[in-house]
Amino acid sequence: VIFTGLLFCNYMKKLLKVICAVILTVVVAVAIIWQGEIRTIASIKRLSENDPYLYIADYKASYDLDKVLAAGIDENTKLVEFVIGQLSRGLYKPDLSEKQVGNGFACTSFQVENANGDGYLFGRNYDFFKNPSLVLRTTPRNGYASISTCDLSHLGYKLDKLPESFASKALCLAAVYAPMDGMNEKGLCISIMALPKQAAWQDSGKPVAGTSILMRLILDRCATVDEALELVAGLDIRHDRKVGGGYHYLVADAQGNCAAIEFDLFDGWKTMITRKPDSTNFMLMTNHLLASKYYTTEPDPILGNPHSKSWWRYEVVHDFLETRNGILTPDEAGQCLSDVHWKDFAWDNGTVEDTQWSNVYDQTGLTVSLRDWYDYETIHTIPLKD
Numbered sequence: 001v002i003f004t005g006l007l008f009c010n011y012m013k014k015l016l017k018v019i020c021a022v023i024l025t026v027v028v029a030v031a032i033i034w035q036g037e038i039r040t041i042a043s044i045k046r047l048s049e050n051d052p053y054l055y056i057a058d059y060k061a062s063y064d065l066d067k068v069l070a071a072g073i074d075e076n077t078k079l080v081e082f083v084i085g086q087l088s089r090g091l092y093k094p095d096l097s098e099k100q101v102g103n104g105f106a107c108t109s110f111q112v113e114n115a116n117g118d119g120y121l122f123g124r125n126y127d128f129f130k131n132p133s134l135v136l137r138t139t140p141r142n143g144y145a146s147i148s149t150c151d152l153s154h155l156g157y158k159l160d161k162l163p164e165s166f167a168s169k170a171l172c173l174a175a176v177y178a179p180m181d182g183m184n185e186k187g188l189c190i191s192i193m194a195l196p197k198q199a200a201w202q203d204s205g206k207p208v209a210g211t212s213i214l215m216r217l218i219l220d221r222c223a224t225v226d227e228a229l230e231l232v233a234g235l236d237i238r239h240d241r242k243v244g245g246g247y248h249y250l251v252a253d254a255q256g257n258c259a260a261i262e263f264d265l266f267d268g269w270k271t272m273i274t275r276k277p278d279s280t281n282f283m284l285m286t287n288h289l290l291a292s293k294y295y296t297t298e299p300d301p302i303l304g305n306p307h308s309k310s311w312w313r314y315e316v317v318h319d320f321l322e323t324r325n326g327i328l329t330p331d332e333a334g335q336c337l338s339d340v341h342w343k344d345f346a347w348d349n350g351t352v353e354d355t356q357w358s359n360v361y362d363q364t365g366l367t368v369s370l371r372d373w374y375d376y377e378t379i380h381t382i383p384l385k386d
Contacts, residue, residue: 036061041169047135047380054372055152055163056382059138059176065217068177069207074238079210083174106308106353108317108340109181109191110284111252111276113327119364120256122189123333124181126356127342130373132157133357135382136175143220147368147384148182149357150175178212179219185384186223187254187363190215193287196305198246200263202236202271209235211247218251225257229273232261237271250285254363258283260290281326284317286310307347313340330369333360334379341376 039060047056063083073079108125131153139145152163155171155178163169181191192215209217214237222228228251239246246265252258258276260283263269272291276283288304288311289295299306320336321328328336341355354373361368366384371377 037173044163044169044172051374053132053374056135059136063176068213072208073210074208075240083177106287107193108286108313109250110282111258112282115327115329121333122252122361122363123337124191124359125337125341126180128353128356130354131356132162133372134175140220144184144186146182146184146219148179150178151180154178177216179215182219183361184219188222189361190218190249190251192247192249193285194245195248196245198265199239199241200237200246200269202269204236206236208238211239224253225251225259260285262289262291282321286314316340330360
């Protein structure tokens with residue numbers, strides 16, 4: 001009996017060693033395979049302890065924009081599923097069944113000269129719901145470093161579903177493909193604004209870039225407006241038809257060049273480019289078309305959303321910029337955004353929206369000064385690189 005007991009003890013010791021070796025191997029493999037993802041998740045934290053809905057992270061994982069382009073993704077849900085599938089090596093499938101549906105985010109963007117020295121400022125209001133937000137800094141191996149802002153509701157987060165635990169932060173990994181505005185290390189800025197009923201659907205056989213993928217491509221690969229426009233010319237831009245609306249983009253570089261990227265809903269969604277006039281020091285965009293073919297100063301249900309106060313916001317910002325000849329201090333740029341920011345704006349269908357954030361990007365100093373809906377009086381100034 002004693003001998004049998006000794007044999008059993010030796011067997012258990014060997015088995016325990018094998019189990020420990022297997023566990024250690026798995027842990028090491030996970031650490032090696034997902035080290036970038038683990039470091040990214042570990043970096044996610046609240047930007048301020050006083051604001052429970054504003055987060056910041058440094059993206060450490062690798063990502064392949066060419067692979068996303070090759071997948072031909074043209075829906076936001078498919079994008080998130082694809083990205084998370086790639087990052088999790090197919091082991092995790094996100095639940096994105098709950099989506100917020102509104103009248104489209106009604107935003108404002110502009111570029112002006114910086115009165116505090118050489119360079120330019122890029123202002124941006126993102127008007128949507130009260131949602132958690134993420135400021136994301138990226139340093140891709142084969143691209144420009146950038147800082148961008150993401151609406152976490154597009155990734156499945158809500159005010160009562162926040163990225164607090166390690167496991168709950170996993171979906172934030174998809175934020176790299178979902179910027180709503182941003183600036184790269186060359187000072188190039190871009191933002192997106194809604195155009196109801198104008199979901200572009202280009203189909204010429206070129207690589208397909210979805211709604212926010214276009215912005216990530218431009219931030220990673222372009223240093224100037226001309227480079228951005230050349231990149232756009234080589235793609236088929238497609239907006240998510242399930243969302244029900246389309247978008248246009250404002251892109252501006254550190255040399256003061258600025259252009260609107262829009263799509264012709266009455267002519268096969270051909271790309272329309274409107275550049276900043278040589279006669280002005282500023283350019284702005286809200287939620288109606290700027291292309292001369294369709295530009296109008298009166299609210300139009302086809303060319304923009306008349307209920308979003310797009311033309312009112314355009315006029316207010318235009319007057320603010322024009323009286324200052326398009327030369328503003330960062331504080332004045334912030335004041336201009338504040339003049340048209342939303343606070344508990346109620347739509348006819350009962351939904352209520354706010355300015356989720358107001359950003360002023362310094363295209364020379366490479367910082368963003370951010371205010372969010374939860375504490376609009378507090379300004380957070382964040383460098384593109386630590």
